[in-house]
Amino acid sequence: xxxxxxxxxxxxxxxxxxxxxxxILLRGHYLxxxxxxxxxxxxxxFMLYSFAFGLKETRNIVKLNPRYLMPIGLAIxxxxxxxxxxxxxxxxxxxxxxxxxxxxxxxxxxxxxxIGVYLIVIGSTLTIMFSxxxxx
Amino acid sequence: MILAVLxxxxxxxxxxxxxxxxxxxxxxVFSALPIVLFVYFISYLNQxxxxxxxxxxxxxxxxxxxxxxxxxxxxxxxxxxxxxxxxSLVFLYTANYLKGHQYLDRFYGYLAMFxxxxxxxxxxxxxxxxxxxxxxxxxxxxxxxxxxxxxPESRKSALTALGVTGMGGLVLLAGIIxxxxxxxxxxxxxxxxxxxxxKSSSSYLWIIGLVFIGAFTKSAQFPFHFWLPGAMKAPxxxxxxxHSATMVKAGIYLLARFTPLLGDTxxxxxTLITVGAITMIFAAVHSLFxxxxxxxxxxxxxxxxxxxxxxxxxxxEDALLGAALFIVTHALYKATLFLVTGIIxxxxxxxxxxxxxxxxxxxxxxxxxxxxxxxSSAGIPLLLGFISKEVMYEATFHFGKWAILLTALIVLTKAxxxxxxxxxxxxxxxxxxxxxxEKVHLPSPLLWxxxxxxxxLCVLFGTAPIIIESFIQSVYSSIMPNAPEIxxxxxxxxxxxxxxxALTLALGFGLYFFLKPSNGLLEKTKKFESIAPxxxxxxxxxxxxxxxxxxxxxxxxxxxxxxVISILIFVTxxxxxxxxxxxxxxxxxxxxxxxxxSELIVVILMVTSIFFALFSPTRTGVIVALGIIGLAIxxxxxxxxxxxLAMTQFSIDTLTVLLFMLVLFRLPKNTTFxxxxxxxxxxxxxxxxxxxxxxxxxxxxxxxxxxxxxDFYAESSYxxxxxxxxxxxxxxxxxxxxxxxxxxxLVIAALxxxxxxxxxxxxxxxx
Numbered sequence: 001x002x003x004x005x006x007x008x009x010x011x012x013x014x015x016x017x018x019x020x021x022x023x024i025l026l027r028g029h030y031l032x033x034x035x036x037x038x039x040x041x042x043x044x045x046f047m048l049y050s051f052a053f054g055l056k057e058t059r060n061i062v063k064l065n066p067r068y069l070m071p072i073g074l075a076i077x078x079x080x081x082x083x084x085x086x087x088x089x090x091x092x093x094x095x096x097x098x099x100x101x102x103x104x105x106x107x108x109x110x111x112x113x114x115i116g117v118y119l120i121v122i123g124s125t126l127t128i129m130f131s132x133x134x135x136x
Numbered sequence: 137m138i139l140a141v142l143x144x145x146x147x148x149x150x151x152x153x154x155x156x157x158x159x160x161x162x163x164x165v166f167s168a169l170p171i172v173l174f175v176y177f178i179s180y181l182n183q184x185x186x187x188x189x190x191x192x193x194x195x196x197x198x199x200x201x202x203x204x205x206x207x208x209x210x211x212x213x214x215x216x217x218x219x220x221x222x223x224s225l226v227f228l229y230t231a232n233y234l235k236g237h238q239y240l241d242r243f244y245g246y247l248a249m250f251x252x253x254x255x256x257x258x259x260x261x262x263x264x265x266x267x268x269x270x271x272x273x274x275x276x277x278x279x280x281x282x283x284x285x286x287x288p289e290s291r292k293s294a295l296t297a298l299g300v301t302g303m304g305g306l307v308l309l310a311g312i313i314x315x316x317x318x319x320x321x322x323x324x325x326x327x328x329x330x331x332x333x334x335k336s337s338s339s340y341l342w343i344i345g346l347v348f349i350g351a352f353t354k355s356a357q358f359p360f361h362f363w364l365p366g367a368m369k370a371p372x373x374x375x376x377x378x379h380s381a382t383m384v385k386a387g388i389y390l391l392a393r394f395t396p397l398l399g400d401t402x403x404x405x406x407t408l409i410t411v412g413a414i415t416m417i418f419a420a421v422h423s424l425f426x427x428x429x430x431x432x433x434x435x436x437x438x439x440x441x442x443x444x445x446x447x448x449x450x451x452x453e454d455a456l457l458g459a460a461l462f463i464v465t466h467a468l469y470k471a472t473l474f475l476v477t478g479i480i481x482x483x484x485x486x487x488x489x490x491x492x493x494x495x496x497x498x499x500x501x502x503x504x505x506x507x508x509x510x511x512s513s514a515g516i517p518l519l520l521g522f523i524s525k526e527v528m529y530e531a532t533f534h535f536g537k538w539a540i541l542l543t544a545l546i547v548l549t550k551a552x553x554x555x556x557x558x559x560x561x562x563x564x565x566x567x568x569x570x571x572x573x574e575k576v577h578l579p580s581p582l583l584w585x586x587x588x589x590x591x592x593l594c595v596l597f598g599t600a601p602i603i604i605e606s607f608i609q610s611v612y613s614s615i616m617p618n619a620p621e622i623x624x625x626x627x628x629x630x631x632x633x634x635x636x637x638a639l640t641l642a643l644g645f646g647l648y649f650f651l652k653p654s655n656g657l658l659e660k661t662k663k664f665e666s667i668a669p670x671x672x673x674x675x676x677x678x679x680x681x682x683x684x685x686x687x688x689x690x691x692x693x694x695x696x697x698x699x700v701i702s703i704l705i706f707v708t709x710x711x712x713x714x715x716x717x718x719x720x721x722x723x724x725x726x727x728x729x730x731x732x733x734s735e736l737i738v739v740i741l742m743v744t745s746i747f748f749a750l751f752s753p754t755r756t757g758v759i760v761a762l763g764i765i766g767l768a769i770x771x772x773x774x775x776x777x778x779x780x781l782a783m784t785q786f787s788i789d790t791l792t793v794l795l796f797m798l799v800l801f802r803l804p805k806n807t808t809f810x811x812x813x814x815x816x817x818x819x820x821x822x823x824x825x826x827x828x829x830x831x832x833x834x835x836x837x838x839x840x841x842x843x844x845x846x847d848f849y850a851e852s853s854y855x856x857x858x859x860x861x862x863x864x865x866x867x868x869x870x871x872x873x874x875x876x877x878x879x880x881x882l883v884i885a886a887l888x889x890x891x892x893x894x895x896x897x898x899x900x901x902x903x
Contacts, residue, residue, distance in 0.1 A: 032780045033780070033861070040787035081876060110869050117868075121879075
C-alpha cells in the first residue's frame with residue numbers, strides 16, 4: 001500500500017480530515033455530529049496516514065503518545081461535569097456563556113464535555129490500533 | 137467546609153505533577169495541610185459547645201436525596217480534631233522516618249487522600265455520602281498497607297485488609313439502603329428526628345445486623361479482627377495513624393453515631409456487649425503472646441476497640457461517657473506508643489522486645505514519652521487513662537444483673553493491657569543496655585517531639601480534666617440525647633471503682649514482674665492456628681479462587697467461536713423464553729411504507745454480500761463483504777433520518793475493517809476449512825439467533841410509535857440544554873453520566889489491549 005498517489009493524498013488528507021473532525025465536534029450540539037463521531041474520524045485520519053507512511057512516521061508527527069490523551073480527556077469530561085458544583089449547582093447542570101463565540105457558536109460546559117469525549121475516543125482508538133499493528 | 141474536606145484529594149491529585157520540583161520540601165508542604173485544617177476545626181470549637189450542631193450543605197444529586205451535607209457536632213468534631221491533630225504529628229514524623237525514600241511523594245499523596253476520606257466519613261450527614269467516604273478510607277488504606285509493594289507479604293496483607301473491610305462496606309451499604317427505605321431519607325439529622333420509626337419497623341433486626349457487620353469489619357472485632365495485625369506490615373506512621381488512632385475507630389464512630397438512632401434495644405445492647413467482651417479479652421490475652429512490639433500493639437489496639445464496643449453496648453450514661461473519654465485517651469497513648477516503637481525500630485533495627493533494654497540511657501526524651509504513655513494506658517492517677525478507667529468501672533459496676541461478671545471482665549482486660557502497655561512503653565527502656573545498641577543515638581527532633589507532645593497531653597488532660605470537660609460534654613450529648621451535665625474529676629472519693637483501680641494496678645504490676653515476653657509462648661499457640669479465623673478466611677479465599685478458575689476455564693477456553701456460540705445460546709434462551717409466553721405478532725401491511733427502488737438495491741447488496749462472505753475462500757474477501765454489509769446498514773439509517781447514527785456506524789465500520797485487515801492480513805493462507813458438521817451447527821445457531829432478532833423487531837411494531845420519553849427529549853432539548861441536535865444533547869447533557877461511564881469503559885478496554893499486547897511478564901523472552 002505504498003503507492004505514490006496514496007502517499008501524496010494522505011499527506012493532504014490528514015490535516016483536512018482533522019479539521020473536518022473538529023468541525024463535526026463543534027457542530028454536534030445543533031446538527032448531526034458530536035465528540036464521539038469526531039473522535040472516530042480523527043483517529044481514522046491518523047490510521048490512514050500510518051497506512052501510507054508507517055507507524056514510526058505517524059508517531060513522529062504526533063509527538064504525544066496517544067495513550068496520554070485518555071487521562072487528559074477523562075479529566076476534561078469530569079471537570080466539565082463537576083464545574084457547576086463550584087458555584088453551588090448540582091453536578092452536570094449545563095452552564096453557558098452569555099455570548100456566542102465567533103465560528104463556534106454557544107460555548108457551554110456541554111461543549112467541554114464533548115471535547116473530553118473526543119480526546120478519549122482518539123486516545124483509546126489509536127492506542128488499540130497502534131499497539132495491535134506494532135505487535136504484529 | 138467542602139474545601140476543607142476535599143483538599144486532601146486535590147493535593148494528592150496534584151502531587152505527581154510537582155513532585156519532581158518539590159522532592160526536598162515535599163514533607164513540609166504536606167504537613168501544612170493537616171495543621172491548617174486542625175486550626176480551621178478548632179475555630180469552630182466554641183460554636184459547637186454553644187449549639188448542638190452546625191450544618192453545611194452542598195447539592196450533589198438532589199433528585200435522589202444524596203447531597204454533600206456535613207454535620208459538625210461534638211462527636212464529629214472529636215474525630216475531626218483527632219484526624220487532623222494526630223495527622224499533623226504523623227505527617228511531620230514521616231518527614232524524617234521515611235527520609236529519602238524514593239516514593240516519599242506517593243506516600244504523602246496516599247496519606248492526604250486517606251485524611252480527606254476520613255474527614256468526609258466523620259463529617260457526612262448524608263448516609264450515602266458517608267458510605268462513599270467509608271469505602272475511600274478502605275481503598276486509601278489498601279495503598280498504605282501495601283506501600284512496600286515489592287514485599288509479597290505486605291501485598292497479601294493489603295489485600296486481606298481490603299477484602300475484609302470492603303466486604304463489610306458492602307454490607308453496610310445494604311444496611312444504609314434499608315434504613316433509608318424505612319426512614320424515607322438518607323439524611324441522618326432527618327432520621328434522628330423520629331428514631332421510633334426505625335426502631336419499631338419490622339426490618340430493625342436486619343438493619344442492626346448489617347450495620348454491625350460493617351462496623352465490626354472496620355473496627356477489627358472478633359471474628360473479623362485478623363486483618364489488623366497483618367496491616368501492621370505498613371510503615372509505622374501508617375500503623376499509628378490508620379490502625380490505631382483513626383480508621384479502625386470508624387466502626388466505633390458508626391456505632392456511636394447510630395446509638396441515638398438505633399440503640400437502647402435488647403438486641404443492640406446484648407450483641408455489642410457480647411462481641412465487645414469476646415474481642416477485648418481474646419485480643420488482650422493474645423497481645424501477651426507476642427514479642428514483636430508492633431504485634432503487641434496491634435492486639436492491644438483490637439482489645440481497646442473491643443472495650444469501646446462493649447461500652448457502647450452497655451449504653452448507660454456512664455458507659456457512653458466512658459466511651460467518649462476512652463476514644464481520646466486511647467488515641468493519645470496508643471499513637472504515642474506506636475511512634476515510640478517506630479523510633480526504636482528506626483534506630484536499633486529490631487522490634488523484638490526480648491532483645492531490647494536500657495534504651496533510656498541513649499534516648500531520654502523517647503523513653504519519657506513511652507513511659508508516660510504506658511502509665512496512661514495502665515490508668516495510673518494523674519493521667520488521662522485513670523479518669524476514663526474510673527468512669528468505665530462506674531458503668532459496669534452499676535449495670536445491674538450482670539454487674540459482677542462484666543466488671544470482672546473489664547478489670548481483667550485492663551490488667552492485661554497494663555502489661556502490654558508496659559512491655560512496649562517501659563521494658564525496652566529499662567534494665568541493661570545491650571552492648572550492640574550502645575552506639576544508638578537520639579534521632580532528629582522531628583521524630584521524638586510528636587510522641588512526647590502527645591504524652592504530655594495525656595498528663596495535662598489527666599491532671600486538669602477541666603480543660604476538656606466542656607468539649608467532652610458536647611461529644612457526650614451528641615451520642616446521648618438529653619445527656620446530663622458531667623463533671624470530670626481526679627478524686628471521686630473512696631468508692632468501689634477506686635478499689636477496683638487499685639486491684640487492676642496490683643494485678644498488672646504482678647503480671648508484669650511475673651510474666652516475661654518470650655518466643656515460647658508464641659510457639660504454644662501454633663497448634664490452634666488451623667481454627668483461627670484468618671485460616672478460615674484464607675481457605676474460603678482459596679475455594680473461591682478455585683471455583684473462579686474452573687468457571688473461567690469452562691466458558692473462556694480461548695476459542696472465539698465458542699464465546700460467540702455461548703453468548704448467542706444464552707441470549708436466545710433468555711429472550712426466547714419470554715417470547716414463548718407473550719409473543720403477539722400481526723403484520724399490518726397497510727402500515728408498512730412502499731419499498732423504494734433505492735432500498736431494494738441496498739437489500740440486494742446486503743444479501744449478496746452475506747452469501748459472498750459465507751462462501752468466500754479468502755479472509756480478505758470475507759472482511760470486505762462484512763464491511764459492505766455495515767455500510768449498507770448505514771444507508772438504511774440515512775433513509776430513515778438518523779444521520780447521527782449513520783455517521784457513527786460509518787466510522788465504526790471503517791475502523792473495524794481496518795482492524796481486521798491489520799491482523800488478518802499477516803496470517804497465512806487458509807489451509808483447513810471447518811468440517812460439514814461444524815458448519816451445520818453454526819448455521820443452526822445463526823438461524824436461531826436471526827429468527828429471534830426478527831421476532832423482536834416485529835414485536836417492536838406492537839409498541840406505541842410515540843412515547844412520552846422521546847417527546848420529552850424533543851421538546852426540552854432546546855429549552856433546557858440549548859441544543860438542537862436531540863441525540864447529542866441526550867449524550868452530553870440528559871444522560872451525561874452514562875456517557876462519562878461509557879468513556880471510562882472505553883479507556884479500560886484500550887488499557888486492556890495495551891497491557892495484553894505490550895506487557896511482557898517473561899523478560900528472558902525479550903533477548
